[in-house]
Amino acid sequence: MPELPEVETTRLGIASQLETATFTDVQIRQPKLRWPIPSQLKKILPGQTLQRIERRAKYLLFNTPAGSLIIHLGMSGYLQLLSSPIPEPTKHAHVDFIFDHTLCLRYTDPRRFGAILWSTKPLQHRLLKPLGVEPLERAFNSQMLYQQAMKHRCSIKALLMNSHIVVGIGNIYANEALHLAQISPLRSANTLGEVECQNLTKQIKLTLRRAIKAGGTTLKDFRQTNGKPGYFKQKLWVYGRADQPCHHCQHPIHKIVQLQRATYYCPACQN
C-alpha cells in the first residue's frame, strides 16, 4: 500500500488539518511494531505543538519544538484523521495521537512492519542519515544516475531499489519505470548508457508524479471515519500482469524474482 506517492499523499492530506494543532494525548494499544514504540512519547508529546509535517523517503516527520515524531507505514500501514465521534479502534489500530482534545490521528498497521520513533535530530537519526537522494528532487538527475550506474554491477532494478542511492521508488514503480524506459530489469547497472539513464530518470519522475496525482484523488475523503485509504487505480503497464499481453507489443509479460521481489517486464520491448 504505501509507496512514496501514497506517503506523500498522506502527508498532504493531513498537513493542513494538523499543522499548528497541539498534541494532547497518545494512546498506544500495541507498542510492538518493527521497533518498540518509545514509551516516553506519552510524557513528551502532550503539550507539544505540531509545527510542520515533512517527508524524507517514506518516513513522515512530525516536527515539534521538543523534537520529531517519526512514522513509517511499512507494508500495510496507514494513517487516518478522525473527528468526533471517534470510532472504536479496529483490530490493528495500534496508536491514536489526539490533538486539541478532539482530532485523532490513528495509526493502523496489520503486519506491523512500520515504525513510530522519536528523535531530537531526525535527519541525523541512524535510519535516516544513510538515505540517498529523493527521486523527485533535482539532485536525482540523469548525470547522477549514470554516475551511480557506472560504478555498480548489480541489476539496474536492484540499483533503483537501493535506498542508499535513491529512496522511495518502490517495487511497483521500479517495474513500471523500467518498462516505460524500455530497459530490462536484469541489465547490469554498469551497462547502461547516458541516454538510457536520461530516459529512465525521466520515466521515474513522471511515474511517481502521476501516481501522486492519482493517490490524491482516491484519498480525498481522508476524514471519512470508516474510510480506508484507497489504492490508486493507476494504469499499470506491467506490474501484476504476468502472462498478459504487453500493452505496447502484445508479447506476454514475464514474471521473475529479483532480490526476493517480484519483477514484471516485457522481454520483447525491454532490452
Place this chain on the structure above:
DNA sequence: AATCCCACCTGAACGC
C-alpha cells in the same frame, strides 16, 4: 564497499 538473503508480521487468494 557492494551485494544478497533473511527476518519481521498478518491476511487474502488459491488449490485441493
Place this chain on the structure above:
DNA sequence: TGCGTTCAGGTGGGAT
C-alpha cells in the same frame, strides 16, 4: 467448508 500453501506495496541487519 476447511485447511495448508503462497504471496504481498518495505527495509534494516548481518553474512559474504
